Amino acid sequence: MSDKGNFVPLKPIPIKDRNSMVFVGRGQLDVRDGAFCVVDEVNGERMLIPVGSLACLMLEPGARVSHAAVKLASTVGTLLIWVGEAGVRLYAAGQPGGARSDRLLYQAQLALDESLRLKVVRKMFELRFGEPAPERRSVDQLRGIEGARVRKTYELLAQQYGVQWHGRRYDPKDWKKGDIANQCLSAATSCLYGVTEAAVLAAGYAPAIGFLHSGKPLSFVYDIADIVKFETVVPVAFQIAAKKPPFADRETRIACRDSFRTSKILKRLIPLVEEVLAAGEINPPEPPRDAQPPAIPEPESIGDSGHRSG
Amino acid sequence: MCVVVTEAVPPRLRGRLAVWLLEIRAGVYVGDVSRRIREMIWHQITELADDGNAVMAWATNTESGFDFVTHGENRRMPVELDGLRLVKFIPSENPDNTTQ
Numbered sequence: 001m002s003d004k005g006n007f008v009p010l011k012p013i014p015i016k017d018r019n020s021m022v023f024v025g026r027g028q029l030d031v032r033d034g035a036f037c038v039v040d041e042v043n044g045e046r047m048l049i050p051v052g053s054l055a056c057l058m059l060e061p062g063a064r065v066s067h068a069a070v071k072l073a074s075t076v077g078t079l080l081i082w083v084g085e086a087g088v089r090l091y092a093a094g095q096p097g098g099a100r101s102d103r104l105l106y107q108a109q110l111a112l113d114e115s116l117r118l119k120v121v122r123k124m125f126e127l128r129f130g131e132p133a134p135e136r137r138s139v140d141q142l143r144g145i146e147g148a149r150v151r152k153t154y155e156l157l158a159q160q161y162g163v164q165w166h167g168r169r170y171d172p173k174d175w176k177k178g179d180i181a182n183q184c185l186s187a188a189t190s191c192l193y194g195v196t197e198a199a200v201l202a203a204g205y206a207p208a209i210g211f212l213h214s215g216k217p218l219s220f221v222y223d224i225a226d227i228v229k230f231e232t233v234v235p236v237a238f239q240i241a242a243k244k245p246p247f248a249d250r251e252t253r254i255a256c257r258d259s260f261r262t263s264k265i266l267k268r269l270i271p272l273v274e275e276v277l278a279a280g281e282i283n284p285p286e287p288p289r290d291a292q293p294p295a296i297p298e299p300e301s302i303g304d305s306g307h308r309s310g
Numbered sequence: 311m312c313v314v315v316t317e318a319v320p321p322r323l324r325g326r327l328a329v330w331l332l333e334i335r336a337g338v339y340v341g342d343v344s345r346r347i348r349e350m351i352w353h354q355i356t357e358l359a360d361d362g363n364a365v366m367a368w369a370t371n372t373e374s375g376f377d378f379v380t381h382g383e384n385r386r387m388p389v390e391l392d393g394l395r396l397v398k399f400i401p402s403e404n405p406d407n408t409t410q
Contacts, residue, residue, distance in 0.1 A: 006358055006360075008357045010326070010329065013330070013346075013347050013350070017343065017344050017346075017347055031325075032325065033322055033324060033325030034322050034326050034328075035326070035327075035328035036328070048332070050330050050332055051329060052329040053329075053341065072329070076329060302346055302347070
């Protein structure tokens, strides 16, 4: 330790300034001199991971994580996602959602009021298909139209890349059961859900309060990810499936990371979330006039509004 | 693109830099960061460097195509020559030591 004893707090940086994700398996994740590293005890090797510059870190089977490593990841606002076979998600830990009560109440208000919810769903439809949703349709009817278009898009893409396609069929418990195209799609969508969840959390919203999807812990993440799914990860999955590589999941992942970089998806996700919710045309609620302000004001942060700055 | 080179700084600063940047050689860190993040990292360096020294260079729209800042004492000191930033190499206090 130095005699000067300067203390500089560690803060999250905005999601838009980060790289998408890194997969880590086999190794002990720990902190050495304040840096996040993967220690390979067998060969005595250490690999440093710039965890503060990542949106999320995917932990594969074989990874062991120390308390200090989780603490560092949460301090710099990086989502840790434990994944199973082919990167299909099992569990995540990071910042709990809804760090901002005004955002959370705003999101809930939009989801609770049927007419506001319809406005949001129509906006999602418009952003996804590049044309306004047909007039005078309920959320249910829009979901039906969307489903039909999605099935058609899958067929077209399968044809374009020359992949056998019998519909989107997968067993969430057994990744290997699906055909190669479905396997690649599952691997690709879980990458997209990872970065989308990191963005939703960083913006201060709750992943569970969805508009089209409901009843799942990540409903809102699926809503947002679906808007960009067909311009990012779905073509990638078919492209890889067409090659029939021996390690389809790994290939898919690398291609996904490339597509996230070229489509600048991390710069777009939080503005996209805001744009979708703004379609409700209401403002986030003001705090009640008699509310108790925080005793200790929040310190300045350069991160996103939902990042908890220690 | 941004490069940081540190000399004789405490381990906690070296670890802290590795939170965002990649250490490609001992004390040499590289990353692609926005201006705001670069300034945040520089603040960490100036606060935590103790008696060590550091330099940070980044690509920008100058005649040289980059700019840099230094912190702490080093035999290479920045000088300005007609608006062009160069480095002056100061002789060692120990006359036997002419290289470095």
